[in-house]
Amino acid sequence: MLKRTLFLLQLLLQLPIALLAQELIFQSVGGGLILPSSECYSITQDPKGYLWIATEQGLVRYDGGTAKLFSATEGLPEKAVYAVGVDLLGGMWFATSRNRLLRYVGGKLVETPSDIPVKLGDKKFYNNIYDLKTIGGKMHIQTPRQSYLLDTKLRAITKFPVKSKADDLVFELSDSAIVSNNTNYFADRKTNFQSPQRINVLINAGKRYARFVMNFDRVADLNWRVLAQQSGRYSFFIFNDRLVQIDAQLKHEIYQLAAPAISFYRDRDGGLWIGTVKKGVIYIPSPKHPTLQITSLNGYSVSGICEDREGNVWCTTLENGVYVSASKHLRRYSIPGISFAPPAQMWRAGDRLFVAPENFGLLAVDEFSNFKTIKAIGNSRVRSVAYYGGSFKVSLNDRLAILDQRLSPKNNARFLFSDTYFRDISIYDNTTERNGKVYSITHDKILQHTEKGIVTITMLKSPGRCIEYLNDSTLVYGCANGLYSLHLPTGRENRFPDIEHTVTAIMPNRGTELWVATKGNGLYRISADGKIGRMDVQLGLGTDVFYDLYTDRYGTIWCATNSGLRKLSLSRGHWSAERIGVDEGLPGGDVYRIAIHAEQCYLLTPDGLLSFPSSISLRPRVRPVLVGVRITSKAKQVNGTAVLKLPASGHSLMFTFSVASYRNRAIKISYRLRADNSFVSVSGNQLLFQDLKPGDYQLEAFAVAANGMRSKETVRFSFAVASPFYLTWWFICLGLLTLLLLLFTVRKWQISRIDKREREKDRINVLIAQSKLAALQARMNPHFIFNAINSIQNYIITNRTTDASQYLTKFSRLIRLVLKQSGEKTISLQEEIDTLKLYCELEKLRFKEAFDYDITVDPALDAYHIHVPTMFIQPYVENAIWHGLTSLRGQRRGKLQIVVVSFENELLISITDNGIGRKMAAEMQPQKNYVSAGMMLTEQRLKTMQEIFPKGSFKVKVLDLEMGTRVEITLSLTEDS
Numbered sequence: 001m002l003k004r005t006l007f008l009l010q011l012l013l014q015l016p017i018a019l020l021a022q023e024l025i026f027q028s029v030g031g032g033l034i035l036p037s038s039e040c041y042s043i044t045q046d047p048k049g050y051l052w053i054a055t056e057q058g059l060v061r062y063d064g065g066t067a068k069l070f071s072a073t074e075g076l077p078e079k080a081v082y083a084v085g086v087d088l089l090g091g092m093w094f095a096t097s098r099n100r101l102l103r104y105v106g107g108k109l110v111e112t113p114s115d116i117p118v119k120l121g122d123k124k125f126y127n128n129i130y131d132l133k134t135i136g137g138k139m140h141i142q143t144p145r146q147s148y149l150l151d152t153k154l155r156a157i158t159k160f161p162v163k164s165k166a167d168d169l170v171f172e173l174s175d176s177a178i179v180s181n182n183t184n185y186f187a188d189r190k191t192n193f194q195s196p197q198r199i200n201v202l203i204n205a206g207k208r209y210a211r212f213v214m215n216f217d218r219v220a221d222l223n224w225r226v227l228a229q230q231s232g233r234y235s236f237f238i239f240n241d242r243l244v245q246i247d248a249q250l251k252h253e254i255y256q257l258a259a260p261a262i263s264f265y266r267d268r269d270g271g272l273w274i275g276t277v278k279k280g281v282i283y284i285p286s287p288k289h290p291t292l293q294i295t296s297l298n299g300y301s302v303s304g305i306c307e308d309r310e311g312n313v314w315c316t317t318l319e320n321g322v323y324v325s326a327s328k329h330l331r332r333y334s335i336p337g338i339s340f341a342p343p344a345q346m347w348r349a350g351d352r353l354f355v356a357p358e359n360f361g362l363l364a365v366d367e368f369s370n371f372k373t374i375k376a377i378g379n380s381r382v383r384s385v386a387y388y389g390g391s392f393k394v395s396l397n398d399r400l401a402i403l404d405q406r407l408s409p410k411n412n413a414r415f416l417f418s419d420t421y422f423r424d425i426s427i428y429d430n431t432t433e434r435n436g437k438v439y440s441i442t443h444d445k446i447l448q449h450t451e452k453g454i455v456t457i458t459m460l461k462s463p464g465r466c467i468e469y470l471n472d473s474t475l476v477y478g479c480a481n482g483l484y485s486l487h488l489p490t491g492r493e494n495r496f497p498d499i500e501h502t503v504t505a506i507m508p509n510r511g512t513e514l515w516v517a518t519k520g521n522g523l524y525r526i527s528a529d530g531k532i533g534r535m536d537v538q539l540g541l542g543t544d545v546f547y548d549l550y551t552d553r554y555g556t557i558w559c560a561t562n563s564g565l566r567k568l569s570l571s572r573g574h575w576s577a578e579r580i581g582v583d584e585g586l587p588g589g590d591v592y593r594i595a596i597h598a599e600q601c602y603l604l605t606p607d608g609l610l611s612f613p614s615s616i617s618l619r620p621r622v623r624p625v626l627v628g629v630r631i632t633s634k635a636k637q638v639n640g641t642a643v644l645k646l647p648a649s650g651h652s653l654m655f656t657f658s659v660a661s662y663r664n665r666a667i668k669i670s671y672r673l674r675a676d677n678s679f680v681s682v683s684g685n686q687l688l689f690q691d692l693k694p695g696d697y698q699l700e701a702f703a704v705a706a707n708g709m710r711s712k713e714t715v716r717f718s719f720a721v722a723s724p725f726y727l728t729w730w731f732i733c734l735g736l737l738t739l740l741l742l743l744f745t746v747r748k749w750q751i752s753r754i755d756k757r758e759r760e761k762d763r764i765n766v767l768i769a770q771s772k773l774a775a776l777q778a779r780m781n782p783h784f785i786f787n788a789i790n791s792i793q794n795y796i797i798t799n800r801t802t803d804a805s806q807y808l809t810k811f812s813r814l815i816r817l818v819l820k821q822s823g824e825k826t827i828s829l830q831e832e833i834d835t836l837k838l839y840c841e842l843e844k845l846r847f848k849e850a851f852d853y854d855i856t857v858d859p860a861l862d863a864y865h866i867h868v869p870t871m872f873i874q875p876y877v878e879n880a881i882w883h884g885l886t887s888l889r890g891q892r893r894g895k896l897q898i899v900v901v902s903f904e905n906e907l908l909i910s911i912t913d914n915g916i917g918r919k920m921a922a923e924m925q926p927q928k929n930y931v932s933a934g935m936m937l938t939e940q941r942l943k944t945m946q947e948i949f950p951k952g953s954f955k956v957k958v959l960d961l962e963m964g965t966r967v968e969i970t971l972s973l974t975e976d977s
Contacts, residue, residue: 022331024283024296025587025610026315026323032066033322040316041082042263042304047090049625049660051306051314053322054081059094059109063627064662065685075102075109084304085132087139087152095129095141101150101157112155116143130225135177144224147181167202167211169226171237173246174205178235180226199239203250210250214242223277227264231272231287238264238274245290255290257282265305271328273313275302281315283328294331297323310622310663326585326663329616333371333609340609346593346602348550350387352407353597355609362394364407367598369611376401376409383426388438395427395440429466429506431475441467441477446486458486458493468506468514471528476514478503483516485530496532499524507549507557515557517546523559539577541566547592552614558601560591565603583663583706584618586610624661624705626713631655644719648694651721655687659703659711666706673697694723757801807845814838821870829900829907830863832873836898839874843881851885851894851913858901866907866973873898876911876967884915884965887924891916892963906953907971914964 036057043053053060059070059081070076080097087093092104099116102109117127131142140160141148147160160181164170170181199214228237235246243255263275272284280297284290297315300323304316313325333340339358347354353365362377362385374394383395391410394401402410427440427447438449439457441464446457462479470476475486483496483503501520509515515535516524522536522544536544541559548560559566564581581589586605593604601614612618631638632654638644646653659667670681673689674697681704698718703711725731792811795804817835821827833855840853857863877898885894897912916924955970 021334022294023298023334024294024313024325024328025330025332025585025607026297026325027587028320029314029322029324032064033060033062034067035060035321036069036079038321039318040303040321041080041318042084043306043314043316043322044084044086044092044304045306045308046086046092048627049309050627051308051662052084052092052094053316054084054094054304056080063658063660065659065667070109074107075111077102077111083129083132085134085139087134088137089152091152093132093139093150093152095132097128099127099129099143101129101141103152103155112150112157114157116141116148116157117145131227135179136174140179142180142226144226147179163204164202167200169199169201169214169237169239170204171202171228171235172204173235173250176230178228178230178237178246180228180237201244203246203252205250208250210246210252212252214239214244214254216240223260223262225262227261229264229266229272231266231270234287236264236272236287236290241276243274243290245287253290258295263302263304265307267307267313267328273305275305275315277301281305285328296325308662309625310661311620312662324662326583327612327618330585330610330612330618332587332607333611335371340604341606342592342604344593344604344609345382345384346595346604346609347385348595348597349385349392350405352387352392353595353602354382354385355602355604356382356385365597365602369598369600374403374407376403376407381426384428384430386430386432386438388430388432388436393430397426400427428464431468433469433472439467439469439475441465446475446477457488458491465503466506468508470514470526470530474530476506476516476526478506478516478518483518483524504547505549507551509551509557510555515549515551517549517559519545519547522546535568535575539568539575541577542579547590548594550594550596552596558594558596560594560603561589563589565591565594578617578619580618619707621707621709622663622705623709624659624667624703624711626657626703626711626715627660628658629655629701629715629717630658631717644717646692646719646721648722648724649691651690651692653689653719655699655701655715655717657685657687657701657703657715659685661703661705668704669701670704670710671699671701673699675700692721694721694727696720760801760805803845807842810838810842810845814842818871824870826867827870828864829857829861829866829868832868832871833857833863833900835871836873836877840877840881840896843878847881847886850888851881851896853896853898855898856900861900861902861907868907868971873909873911873969876969880911880913880915880965880967883921884913884917887916887921902973905973907973909969909971910966911969912961912964912966914961917960917963918958918965919960 035053035055037055039056041054041056043051045051049063051062053062057079059076061068061070071079076096077100078096078098081094082097083095085093094102094104094109096102099114099118101112101114103112104110116129119126127143127145129141129143131140133140133142139150139152141150141157149158149160150156151158160179162170162181172179172181197216199216201212201214203210223240226237226239228235230236233248237244237246238257238261241257241260243257243261245253245255257274257276259276259279261274261276263273265273265275267273270287272287272290274282274284276282278299278301280295280300281302283294283296284292285294286292297317300320301318302315303318304314306314307328308314311327313328315323317323335357338360340355341358344358345356351367355363355365355371357363360373361379362374362382363371364374365371377394377396380396383397385395386393391405392403392407394403404410427442430438430440432438440447440449440454441460443463444460446460446464446467448455448457460477460479462481465478465480467475467477470485473488475488477484477486480502481500483499485494485496486492487494499516499518499521501518503516504519505517507515507517512528514526516526518524522534523541523546524532525535526532535541536546541561543561543563545562546559547562550558552558555570557568559568564579564584564586567578567580569576569578580586586603587607587610588605591603591605595602596614599614600611603610633644633646634652638653644653657669661667666683667685668681668683669685669687670679671687672679673692679700685703687699687701696718697720699716701715702713792804792808795801795807814835817831817838821831821835837855840855844851844853877896880896885896888894892914895914897910899910899912901908915921953970953972955968957968957970959966959968
């Protein structure tokens with residue numbers, strides 16, 4: 001392994017690397033594109049913006065978010081579809097594995113009669129349609145045997161006229177196209193081929209023609225597809241693994257391809273794309289230079305190629321579905337055995353670009369973007385490269401290598417100082433003053449380069465990173481813990497506030513300011529007078545991690561960040577920012593280094609060394625295409641042309657928009673419902689309207705992509721919401737009539753009520769006499785009985801006979817319950833709760849609704865079978881009402897809460913009031929010294945029960961609250977057997 005590595009290193013040092021392997025960045029398409037088969041044959045974009053993909057198991061239409069599979073239901077007679085084409089009017093055509101021709105009409109596939117045979121003669125030679133292309137208003141159908149013409153209007157198919165049966169390949173050449181015309185004679189020769197083989201080619205161009213011969217040695221490897229394209233003033237055709245270029249004078253050049261070609265495509269810029277068998281796709285940017293090729297997707301057979309209107313390049317493969325490249329301008333470089341992953345470095349010095357790979361010395365890039373090794377550096381670790389004094393200074397771990405303009409060594413100057421940190425002995429960055437003075441920064445020093453050597457100016461308080469001039473007397477340098485300035489005449493150092501993270505780059509701009517990149521503190525601009533502003537916040541750059549900075553000759557600032565690039569441009573005194581990230585083709589977020597050389601922008605990323613033309617925007621401002629909308633009302637599809645009428649309530653209207661957008665999928669729908677409303681934007685592709693107000697509506701909606709571009713198409717749809725029935729004229733008339741009838745009924749009721757009140761007085765007097773007698777027998781608090789009767793009499797005196805009747809009825813029920821329970825030692829919990837409810841209701845009425853009460857019983861309790869002492873809760877409730885709640889006198893509304901729960905075979909009862917409390921109640925009644933007899937009797941009964949049931953628990957606790965009092969009673973649970 002060591003010998004192999006040394007051999008590779010020696011080889012790289014001996015030979016300049018003139019051509020680095022380049023490839024475009026393709027990614028497998030996932031998300032909403034679910035393919036029925038990974039074996040795909042063709043891909044085309046229709047005028048609406050849909051992508052159509054032909055596969056072995058069906059036809060797929062894709063809008064960038066969702067895919068629709070066409071099957072027999074939509075008219076597909078067999079699953080395999082081999083070719084896709086677009087006619088002059090934008091109609092879509094498809095060819096199946098059995099040479100059926102289908103056209104897309106109204107959501108269905110309609111077959112056009114065709115007699116193109118699938119097999120020839122002995123049925124060993126397949127004659128499948130492999131290309132559909134519109135040329136001169138007609139569709140050109142290509143098979144290995146014959147070329148056909150399809151009149152898409154008449155839907156008639158004719159054979160392309162054969163002009164020469166003596167030639168194997170015949171091409172008709174015009175100013176706008178090159179058309180191949182394969183002959184039956186050529187197809188029949190396949191079984192008679194013997195190596196080597198000569199293929200006769202005829203080029204017809206009106207009255208001019210040209211003939212030449214193509215020689216093939218390995219006949220068994222021949223691919224029988226003939227592919228042709230025209231780009232600029234050149235025409236091209238491919239047969240097997242030969243690319244033929246034909247100029248305007250009919251002169252030809254033949255170029256060898258890496259593998260047989262199965263697809264051929266021309267993009268809108270004239271670039272050529274060739275899909276090969278197992279060798280990926282070949283991109284030729286300039287038709288004038290077919291040898292300048294970029295190969296990608298190596299190992300795959302690329303069967304179809306398409307560039308969409310957003311600039312994405314799509315490739316179908318026979319092995320693994322569909323791949324897409326977001327930009328044909330973004331390229332990745334690779335050299336076998338060399339890694340450009342971190343900690344690789346890159347510098348722009350003089351007129352050269354230098355790249356230090358992770359595991360190999362130093363590469364230089366010239367003005368033609370050719371890479372070559374610098375032999376003088378060898379395999380040393382390069383720390384920095386600078387150009388001053390007419391030579392390149394390359395800082396290594398232990399020396400400063402000096403190179404001339406031809407990158408040959410002039411001298412290896414040993415450092416003239418001793419550093420305690422051996423691994424960081426080298427120079428990290430340099431800056432040159434206008435008068436020629438050079439300063440450098442190392443791990444722990446700032447150095448000045450003089451004629452006698454390198455002199456230490458100051459020692460650093462933190463590991464150094466970068467350095468630049470602010471003005472003639474001030475240096476600004478970045479360290480691991482922030483940004484500092486050094487005043488050269490006095491040697492005074494100052495630290496810039498608020499910057500505490502590592503400074504990764506300092507860059508001069510326009511000769512009057514410095515830009516500072518930090519790893520976690522954002523991006524700063526420092527003016528010549530030292531004023532500093534944070535630009536990442538002002539410009540909304542969306543990150544505070546910046547790795548590198550570069551300014552081009554136009555004053556544009558390029559920022560390398562952890563989420564792609566930021567391109568900052570100054571126009572009319574205002575800075576604007578453009579983001580370049582994954583959506584624009586970058587393989588990932590992190591960009592560690594950036595430099596522009598020979599109009600190419602070079603990037604060092606975890607995925608390697610990338611480049612793209614700096615004048616090309618990787619984020620084209622392309623409108624999303626609103627290709628359709630589906631309208632449903634309560635899951636039923638609605639005709640989009642008629643005015644829809646919705647009911648007043650319970651209506652639902654959903655709009656589902658189909659938006660063709662493949663690069664900026666963060667789609668929003670902007671809409672308004674009336675012309676006088678403002679537009680509102682919502683994320684996603686659906687709008688749902690429910691329970692709208694009555695009236696007429698005119699929906700206007702359009703799609704907006706992540707780049708801010710709106711669709712050219714606008715959806716308009718009219719609908720109306722009916723008025724509710726209670727706003728109709730007939731309902732209003734009926735309401736007025738009902739109101740008059742109600743007034744008459746109320747008046748009649750008032751008259752009868754007066755008569756009834758007199759009759760009630762006599763009946764109530766009798767009930768009062770009976771209640772007095774029952775109360776005396778019930779041993780209840782006579783004060784309560786007295787007050788209750790007074791309340792009833794007061795109701796009668798004030799002519800409130802109804803209230804008196806209600807009060808007296810409840811009072812009678814309470815007396816009857818007490819009389820019934822008076823002879824019992826215990827009663828059920830439910831009976832106790834019923835008694836309490838009647839008692840609290842009477843007290844609430846008596847005290848003029850001065851308080852609210854709430855009785856809560858744990859649902860888990862069986863209140864009908866749990867027994868408690870008779871009337872043992874009522875005295876505490878009475879005490880809470882009389883001494884706590886009634887003394888509030890309007891301070892706040894009284895509240896009484898009774899809670900009954902169980903816990904570990906015990907019954908817990910709490911009586912809580914928000915009254916004045918025991919202390920204040922005692923102060924208000926100092927002379928009475930009143931103790932509730934009911935409470936005393938209950939406590940005595942609890943003590944007696946404790947003696948009878950020694951294993952039980954019978955406790956009473958009184959707690960003073962911040963507002964009010966709480967009584968907690970604990971009883972052992974007993975159940976009726």
